[in-house]
Amino acid sequence: MSEEQYEWPWQYSFPPFFTLQPHAETRARQISVWRNLVLDYFRGTKQYTLDIREASRQSLFCNTAINRKLDTEFILAILSDLQRTQNAAPIDKQRHRWEIYWHTLEEWANMIYNYVSSSGATNSVLTLFELTQGDDVQSEEFCGLDTDVLIKVLRVLENERKCELMLFDDQQGVKFF
Amino acid sequence: MQKKRWEASQTSPTASASKPPPPNIKLRTGIVGIERSIQEKQKQTDESISLAFQDLSKLMVMAKDMVHLSQNISTKIREKQGDITEDETVRFKSYLLSLGIEDPVTRDAYKSDNQYYRSLAKQISEIVHTPITEVGGMMTLTDVYCRVNRARGLELLSPEDLLNACRLMESLDLPLKLYLFESGVMVLQLVTLNDESIADSTAELLEEKGSLSSEELAQFLGISVMLAKERLLTTEKFGKSCRDDSTEGLRFYPNWILNREE
Numbered sequence: 001m002s003e004e005q006y007e008w009p010w011q012y013s014f015p016p017f018f019t020l021q022p023h024a025e026t027r028a029r030q031i032s033v034w035r036n037l038v039l040d041y042f043r044g045t046k047q048y049t050l051d052i053r054e055a056s057r058q059s060l061f062c063n064t065a066i067n068r069k070l071d072t073e074f075i076l077a078i079l080s081d082l083q084r085t086q087n088a089a090p091i092d093k094q095r096h097r098w099e100i101y102w103h104t105l106e107e108w109a110n111m112i113y114n115y116v117s118s119s120g121a122t123n124s125v126l127t128l129f130e131l132t133q134g135d136d137v138q139s140e141e142f143c144g145l146d147t148d149v150l151i152k153v154l155r156v157l158e159n160e161r162k163c164e165l166m167l168f169d170d171q172q173g174v175k176f177f
Numbered sequence: 178m179q180k181k182r183w184e185a186s187q188t189s190p191t192a193s194a195s196k197p198p199p200p201n202i203k204l205r206t207g208i209v210g211i212e213r214s215i216q217e218k219q220k221q222t223d224e225s226i227s228l229a230f231q232d233l234s235k236l237m238v239m240a241k242d243m244v245h246l247s248q249n250i251s252t253k254i255r256e257k258q259g260d261i262t263e264d265e266t267v268r269f270k271s272y273l274l275s276l277g278i279e280d281p282v283t284r285d286a287y288k289s290d291n292q293y294y295r296s297l298a299k300q301i302s303e304i305v306h307t308p309i310t311e312v313g314g315m316m317t318l319t320d321v322y323c324r325v326n327r328a329r330g331l332e333l334l335s336p337e338d339l340l341n342a343c344r345l346m347e348s349l350d351l352p353l354k355l356y357l358f359e360s361g362v363m364v365l366q367l368v369t370l371n372d373e374s375i376a377d378s379t380a381e382l383l384e385e386k387g388s389l390s391s392e393e394l395a396q397f398l399g400i401s402v403m404l405a406k407e408r409l410l411t412t413e414k415f416g417k418s419c420r421d422d423s424t425e426g427l428r429f430y431p432n433w434i435l436n437r438e439e
Binding site: 010011014015016017018019021022023025026029030033067068 | 388416420422425428430432433437
């Protein structure tokens with residue numbers, strides 16, 4: 001769905017939700033709700049990356065209707081918590097850009113491997129494009145998966161000896177075992 | 178001119194020969210006369226001052242005696258030797274009375290600071306107990322300082338003395354006690370006042386009003402903005418409110434983040 005279609009939870013319209021709470025228990029609950037919101041939003045809108053510097057332009061972190069937005073400290077707190085559960089990872093040193101794994105890399109890996117096994121595509125080479133954009137995969141959860149994320153997912157499988165990545169300048173493919 | 182002066186001085190003795198001349202005033206005219214009379218007045222003043230100082234040295238002699246006596250008494254108290262004879266007590270009190278001191282709680286009257294502070298604590302408690310109850314059970318130490326000193330009139334308290342006395346209140350079972358907020362604000366509050374009950378009542382108010390800032394709460398309760406802020410912070414500490422900190426200021430809402438049913 002598009003960003004405009006996304007249905008926000010009631011907390012999104014509650015001003016204190018955008019202030020990092022000092023009370024420990026309240027903060028824990030608040031971060032938990034934000035985590036779920038981020039993951040759900042990214043899944044719903046099929047997005048995979050985020051740049052903190054652009055946060056003020058994203059409606060996820062900025063509710064213009066009540067004139068409230070998250071500050072950088074808060075966003076980092078949420079992302080750090082997501083990182084802890086392997087649902088996010090920074091992709092640059094300054095931690096401005098992040099990948100959001102609304103399925104963890106492990107989960108994606110299992111999903112893709114199961115699909116490949118059940119569709120009998122093991123021992124054949126697939127291009128990365130086919131794997132995520134091909135006609136056969138349109139109904140799959142991993143359809144449209146970001147290429148960088150996909151490569152990370154495949155590396156997980158590589159470590160488990162379930163595939164081998166073949167990345168060349170002109171072609172990017174993978175062979176499953 | 179000489180002739181005239183000579184004449185003038187001759188006439189005055191004769192004029193005043195019939196009656197005894199007033200002791201220090203010479204009859205003179207002109208500027209010199211005025212100058213002379215000023216000089217005479219100065220001399221008079223000098224003399225009367227000397228006389229007065231004579232009295233003062235008498236006072237000092239008396240004071241010496243009194244100081245001796247009080248030192249005696251305090252030594253006796255310190256060493257717990259012998260009794261202070263009734264005679265000495267009476268003499269002491271009469272000295273004090275003659276100086277116009279009825280019986281104030283002053284530092285000098287007490288041997289040790291602790292005794293002083295205990296009595297002070299009781300006095301302060303009496304003075305501000307009712308006003309504190311009237312304003313909701315809590316008053317900042319600065320307000321207490323003003324009220325106490327206004328009530329005492331003379332013999333004003335230093336802030337230090339006030340603080341030390343207030344520190345003792347809890348241990349003396351007085352109806353008030355000193356409370357220190359995390360922010361450093363110090364208040365005197367009723368011992369019956371309970372943090373959690375404040376949090377509860379403030380939380381109810383938040384539910385009613387939707388949200389409140391310190392200024393709004395202060396206005397509503399008729400208390401200072403500082404105390405209102407402390408109330409809101411206390412409520413937050415108990416998890417009964419959450420804060421909204423933005424460019425529009427700091428406001429508090431009921432803690433729906435934690436407590437609202439999903």
